[in-house]
Amino acid sequence: SAVISQKPSRDICQRGTSLTIQCQVDSQVTMMFWYRQQPGQSLTLIATANQGSEATYESGFVIDKFPISRPNLTFSTLTVSNMSPEDSSIYLCSSMVSIYNEQFFGPGTRLTVL
Amino acid sequence: AQSVTQLDSQVPVFEEAPVELRCNYSSSVSVYLFWYVQYPNQGLQLLLKYLSGSTLVKGINGFEAEFNKSQTSFHLRKPSVHISDTAEYFCAVSFDNTDKLIFGTGTRLQVFP
Numbered sequence: 001s002a003v004i005s006q007k008p009s010r011d012i013c014q015r016g017t018s019l020t021i022q023c024q025v026d027s028q029v030t031m032m033f034w035y036r037q038q039p040g041q042s043l044t045l046i047a048t049a050n051q052g053s054e055a056t057y058e059s060g061f062v063i064d065k066f067p068i069s070r071p072n073l074t075f076s077t078l079t080v081s082n083m084s085p086e087d088s089s090i091y092l093c094s095s096m097v098s099i100y101n102e103q104f105f106g107p108g109t110r111l112t113v114l
Numbered sequence: 115a116q117s118v119t120q121l122d123s124q125v126p127v128f129e130e131a132p133v134e135l136r137c138n139y140s141s142s143v144s145v146y147l148f149w150y151v152q153y154p155n156q157g158l159q160l161l162l163k164y165l166s167g168s169t170l171v172k173g174i175n176g177f178e179a180e181f182n183k184s185q186t187s188f189h190l191r192k193p194s195v196h197i198s199d200t201a202e203y204f205c206a207v208s209f210d211n212t213d214k215l216i217f218g219t220g221t222r223l224q225v226f227p
Binding site: 031033041042043044045048092094096101102103104105106107108 | 146148150156157158160163165204206213214215216217218219220
């Protein structure tokens with residue numbers, strides 16, 4: 001299986017600031033995904049991050065608010081920009097590992113915006 | 115539009131009783147189907163998956179699920195639950211052989227002694 005780590009595991013931020021979340025996979029993967037899980041809710045896909053191209057965003061999510069980098073096949077970052085309390089959520093990254101035909105998830109980053 | 119529905123937001127059950135968590139999806143294209151479990155304050159763990167072949171899929175921790183194409187369902191079952199099965203369960207679907215997962219709203223399974 002793939003092992004995915006995220007940093008930070010949690011953070012408390014002030015309104016108007018930005019936070020960058022890092023995601024590291026222990027093997028090379030083509031596709032990485034970023035999800036948001038709002039309190040008591042299910043997971044919503046924010047964007048798909050492919051190495052060497054711009055991320056593809058889902059409806060309701062825009063690059064200015066959630067810029068994503070994918071510099072290589074094992075790493076990605078998600079930035080939550082100009083934060084407001086509504087951005088308080090758990091942010092999870094995942095990767096599709098073709099040989100297993102399944103997505104593996106990181107442990108999540110719990111973000112609280114005051 | 116492609117969607118995943120988990121009709122039961124909460125399922126209370128006594129220990130050692132059987133349980134079924136329902137999942138339906140709306141699509142006429144081919145699908146891959148998954149069940150994930152999320153224990154309190156933990157990440158997502160894959161319980162089982164259906165990609166092709168036998169419609170009855172066995173997973174970890176004694177769970178199984180059956181793919182019913184005509185009813186577009188993938189219900190999760192366990193014949194005898196344990197206190198430790200208390201968690202949030204998510205059904206997820208990958209439509210038309212893409213890698214994107216669409217998640218259902220989740221079902222909270224609460225097992226009582």
